[in-house]
Amino acid sequence: MSETEVITAPRPLLLGDGRPAGRAWSLDPDLRHLNHGSFGAVPLVAQERQELLRAEMERSPVVWFPALPQRIAGARVELAEFLRVDAGDLALVPNASAGASVVYAALTLRPGAEIVVTDHGYGAVTMGAERLARRWGGRVRTARVPLDADQDEAYEAVARELGDATGLVVVDQITSATARRLPVERIGAEARRHGIPVLVDAAHAPGLLAAPLADATYDFWTGNLHKWGCAPRGTAALVARGPLRDLLYPLIDSWAAGEPFPDRFDQQGTVDATAYLAAPTSLAFVESAWGWPAARRYMDDLADYGAHVIGGALAELTGVDCAVDLGMPVPGMRLVRLPDGLAADRIEADALRDRVAGELGVEAAFTSFDGVGYLRLSAHVYNTAADYEYFAEECVPVLGAWARENSGKRSAQ
Missing domain, CATH: 3.40.640.10 (Type I PLP-dependent aspartate aminotransferase-like (Major domain))
Known part of the structure; x- marks a missing residue:
C-alpha cells in the first residue's frame, strides 16, 4: 500500500432483506466483537x-x-x-x-x-x-x-x-x-x-x-x-x-x-x-448471502481500514508509528503495535484481552511477539467500520493510560 493511497471505510454488508449482516448472528449487541479469529461466531441458521x-x-x-x-x-x-x-x-x-x-x-x-x-x-x-x-x-x-x-x-x-x-x-x-x-x-x-x-x-x-x-x-x-x-x-x-x-x-x-x-x-x-x-x-x-469472494474482499478492506484508524489513533497518542510491516500479509487480519507497557508476553496479552472485554466492552485479540505487544484485528462480515472507529475513539486513550501506568510501575520496581 502506498503512502498516498486513501483508505476509506467499506460500506457495511447487508442481508437480502436490507438488515445489517450482524443480525444473522446472536452476538451480544452490548459488546463490540473484533476478535473473530480466536473462536469464530456461528450464524443463527x-x-x-x-x-x-x-x-x-x-x-x-x-x-x-x-x-x-x-x-x-x-x-x-x-x-x-x-x-x-x-x-x-x-x-x-x-x-x-x-x-x-x-x-x-x-x-x-x-x-x-x-x-x-x-x-x-x-x-x-x-x-x-x-x-x-x-x-x-x-x-x-x-x-x-x-x-x-x-x-x-x-x-x-x-x-x-x-x-x-x-x-x-x-x-x-x-x-x-x-x-x-x-x-x-x-x-x-x-x-x-x-x-x-x-x-x-x-x-x-x-x-x-x-x-x-x-x-x-x-x-x-x-x-x-x-x-x-x-x-x-x-x-x-x-x-x-x-x-x-x-x-x-x-x-x-x-x-x-x-x-x-x-x-x-x-x-x-x-x-x-x-x-x-x-x-x-x-x-x-455466507455463499448465498454474499458469495465467499465478496465476503473475503469485504473482510480484507475492513481490516485495512481498522488498522489505519486504530493505528493512526495510537500513533497520534504516542508519537510512535504503530503500523506493522508483515512480510507475507493475509486477507482479513492485521497487526497494530501497542504502546510499550502492554502485552509484552502471552500472559500479559491474555490479561489485557480480559480487561478490555470487562471494562471497555470490546472483544479483541492481543498478542505478543519477541517481547512486543500487538492488537490483532480479524474482521468478518458482521463487522463494520463503526466497530473500529469506536475502538480508536473510546479504547485507544484508555490503552494509552494503562500503558503509562504499567511503565511507571516497572520503573519503580
Whole structure:
C-alpha cells in the first residue's frame, strides 16, 4: 500500500432483506466483537440446524448413532468441496490442535530425531511437538522468522534448520499470533526433497483463503472450519496424502478402527458430532448471502481500514508509528503495535484481552511477539467500520493510560 493511497471505510454488508449482516448472528449487541479469529461466531441458521440435529439425536439415540458415520461421510463430501480437496483425503476432527495431536500420536518412533517449528507457531501445537520430541529422545529446533521477512527470507530461515536428523517439520500456513503467512508451499517442497514429513497448521486458512491446499506440498494439513468458515465450534479438517496417512487414527478408539483413512474417523462412540453435520449450513449461508469472494474482499478492506484508524489513533497518542510491516500479509487480519507497557508476553496479552472485554466492552485479540505487544484485528462480515472507529475513539486513550501506568510501575520496581 502506498503512502498516498486513501483508505476509506467499506460500506457495511447487508442481508437480502436490507438488515445489517450482524443480525444473522446472536452476538451480544452490548459488546463490540473484533476478535473473530480466536473462536469464530456461528450464524443463527447454523445454530438452529445444530439444535434440530441434537433434538433428533435425543429423540432416538439408538437409531441416531448407528446411522451417524454415513451422515458424517456425507458432510465430509460437502466440506471437501469447499476446501477443493478429495473427500477421500479428509477426516473431521474437533480442531486444528486435535489434528496435530493425531499426527503426533501416529508417527513412528525415530530415536534422537529433531522436529523443526518456527517462532510463530501456535503454542499448543508447539507443545505437542515438544512432547513428541521427548518421546523420540530428540529435540525441537526453532526457526527464527522476522516479522517482516518476505517469502524468500522466511523460507530460508526454515530451510536452514533442516538436516539429516530432522524427523518432522511443523509450519503454520497463517500464523495465529502474528497474522502473517509462511511459504508452506516452498517449505513443503524442500522437506519433501529431503524425505521429511510436513505438518501444516492451517487453523486460520479455511474460509480466509479461497483454495488453501491448492499448491501446498504436505503430508498432513489441518484447519479449523469454525473460525472464518463460521461452522459450529469443534469442526476442523485433517487432510492427509501419501503413505503416512495410513498411520492416522482418531484419538478415541472406536468400532471403526479397522476401516481405512478417513472412514475410521467417522465413528467416535457417543461423541456429539452435530457440529460436523451443521457445518455445511454455515458455509452455504455466507455463499448465498454474499458469495465467499465478496465476503473475503469485504473482510480484507475492513481490516485495512481498522488498522489505519486504530493505528493512526495510537500513533497520534504516542508519537510512535504503530503500523506493522508483515512480510507475507493475509486477507482479513492485521497487526497494530501497542504502546510499550502492554502485552509484552502471552500472559500479559491474555490479561489485557480480559480487561478490555470487562471494562471497555470490546472483544479483541492481543498478542505478543519477541517481547512486543500487538492488537490483532480479524474482521468478518458482521463487522463494520463503526466497530473500529469506536475502538480508536473510546479504547485507544484508555490503552494509552494503562500503558503509562504499567511503565511507571516497572520503573519503580
